Amino acid sequence: MQEEVLASVMANPRVVPDLQIWGWQIATYLFLGGFAAGLMVFSGWAIVSGREEQAPFAATRAPLVALGGLAVGMTTLFLDLEHKINVWRFYTTLQVTSPMSWGSWVLLLVMPALALLAIAGLPRAVPPLERWLEGLPFAGPRIIAPVFRLCFAWRRPLAAVNIGLGIALGIYTGILLSAFNARPFWHSALLGPLFLISGLSTGAAAIVLGAGEPRERHLFGRLDLGLIAVEMALVGLFVIDMLNGNALQQAAVARVLNGNMSSLFWFGFIGLGLGVPAVLEAAMWRRAAAPIAMAAALLVLGGGYLLRHIVVATGQQTSWTQLHNQFDPALLERLRGDGPDPDGRF
Amino acid sequence: MAHYAMVIDTRTCIGCCDCVDACRMENKVPEGLCFDWVVEITKGRYPDLKTEFRSERCNHCSHATCVEACPTGASQYWNDSNIVVVDALRCTGCKACIAACPYDARLIMQPEGYIGKCTFCVHRVQNGDDPACVAVCPAKAMHFGLLDSPTSEVSRLLATRDHYTLMPETGNKPNVFYLR
Ligand code: SF4
Ligand code: SF4
Numbered sequence: 001m002q003e004e005v006l007a008s009v010m011a012n013p014r015v016v017p018d019l020q021i022w023g024w025q026i027a028t029y030l031f032l033g034g035f036a037a038g039l040m041v042f043s044g045w046a047i048v049s050g051r052e053e054q055a056p057f058a059a060t061r062a063p064l065v066a067l068g069g070l071a072v073g074m075t076t077l078f079l080d081l082e083h084k085i086n087v088w089r090f091y092t093t094l095q096v097t098s099p100m101s102w103g104s105w106v107l108l109l110v111m112p113a114l115a116l117l118a119i120a121g122l123p124r125a126v127p128p129l130e131r132w133l134e135g136l137p138f139a140g141p142r143i144i145a146p147v148f149r150l151c152f153a154w155r156r157p158l159a160a161v162n163i164g165l166g167i168a169l170g171i172y173t174g175i176l177l178s179a180f181n182a183r184p185f186w187h188s189a190l191l192g193p194l195f196l197i198s199g200l201s202t203g204a205a206a207i208v209l210g211a212g213e214p215r216e217r218h219l220f221g222r223l224d225l226g227l228i229a230v231e232m233a234l235v236g237l238f239v240i241d242m243l244n245g246n247a248l249q250q251a252a253v254a255r256v257l258n259g260n261m262s263s264l265f266w267f268g269f270i271g272l273g274l275g276v277p278a279v280l281e282a283a284m285w286r287r288a289a290a291p292i293a294m295a296a297a298l299l300v301l302g303g304g305y306l307l308r309h310i311v312v313a314t315g316q317q318t319s320w321t322q323l324h325n326q327f328d329p330a331l332l333e334r335l336r337g338d339g340p341d342p343d344g345r346f
Numbered sequence: 347m348a349h350y351a352m353v354i355d356t357r358t359c360i361g362c363c364d365c366v367d368a369c370r371m372e373n374k375v376p377e378g379l380c381f382d383w384v385v386e387i388t389k390g391r392y393p394d395l396k397t398e399f400r401s402e403r404c405n406h407c408s409h410a411t412c413v414e415a416c417p418t419g420a421s422q423y424w425n426d427s428n429i430v431v432v433d434a435l436r437c438t439g440c441k442a443c444i445a446a447c448p449y450d451a452r453l454i455m456q457p458e459g460y461i462g463k464c465t466f467c468v469h470r471v472q473n474g475d476d477p478a479c480v481a482v483c484p485a486k487a488m489h490f491g492l493l494d495s496p497t498s499e500v501s502r503l504l505a506t507r508d509h510y511t512l513m514p515e516t517g518n519k520p521n522v523f524y525l526r
Contacts, residue, residue: 182411
């Protein structure tokens, strides 16, 4: 038996005794990053595969929604920085070993690509815009309108670029966490694909919510069902990965399966975020009903956020260091050998 | 590459925590934060107990995951050595390095927000002095020097005494050694 207590005080706020460096700001950013990635991929897919008639929302308005979501996400990311004055330092270097550095450059590429795709769709997304532009004195017809036309003409290659960047963005949100060997719960390469698929699923859900036409709503509802199935499989694999991991990973996943995170995980994420929408979407396989489809989509979006929240929070709750700052009677029991867990360390 | 190491004798350490106070003074550590700390480890089962003290800090890892995770290069090796320092002028406070350190040796400086940690007192080391904690230890339990030279005090201690590092299984190759 072994106990480790601190003889001096080690209480660096938000690091020790409990790691609390990343909160809702990071969960929101990871969620909106995946959401935007999903919309980029589906919007690009609708354009490249010639489904613009069948999926008008995905082809024209979705990039705009993605751009808004990503802007909010990058704002919360900025809010999380403790030393905001140096934010520009992200763009003075590329640190090849740092996923966060890669991610910040990916974001820099995503923003203009997404903005151009949004511009390409804008005249069709907002029909009065063209008339209004023509009515403007000089800049409207001579400068702005040609830009719109150019983006529209180039929308296919733009869409292809957006698909590529969307996949990179979606995977990156997961790889960012999985690169931390120091946090046992994040140390699984499955987080990359899991966050990507979840991002695609929330993107499809957003299109279900935004689509005006039943045909488009139905198409993306069915797509989303497939994505939910894949996501469930990946969650299952991730849990198995942790259960077969080292002692720290087992302790971490126990928090999710039957510890302090379990009700959020089982009822919130698995139940309301994946299970119920899957059942609803399966029931609408042949004929979609708008209110039900929208309810399912809202649940998928909520589940997407919960997944980020659970992973971000749980990852910080298990650490390699196990130090006690205060007298803990349980330690004494262990030394005497009469506690509930005489050989436990965690 | 200069390979610095700290070697701490748990047999002579009496757990007085002078190293912690010396660090506070030397590095002007803000109230409520610490760059180093002392752990009391008790092993065995009553009545056969054994206690040892361990003065802990950043391990100045040869494979420093904090440096790898830093997106701006603010976390870096000093002068091609294994001493890991943070450049406050480049640090964004993104906290990736805190998440990446398995030893939880990093902290958020208050109120500025950049990241702080033990520097092995690099400002003293470049003048040929020992870090403040080593210099102040009344039990002479702490030793500091270069592992590159086989005749240095730290090399000789590691060659002749049984020793361990904290959680080498992290793969970080820590450079604070404890003599048993
Ligand atoms: S102990 Fe932590 S902060 Fe220090 S070098 Fe190693 S990983 Fe970095
Ligand atoms: S908080 Fe500062 S030192 Fe740490 S990883 Fe971010 S930029 Fe680098």
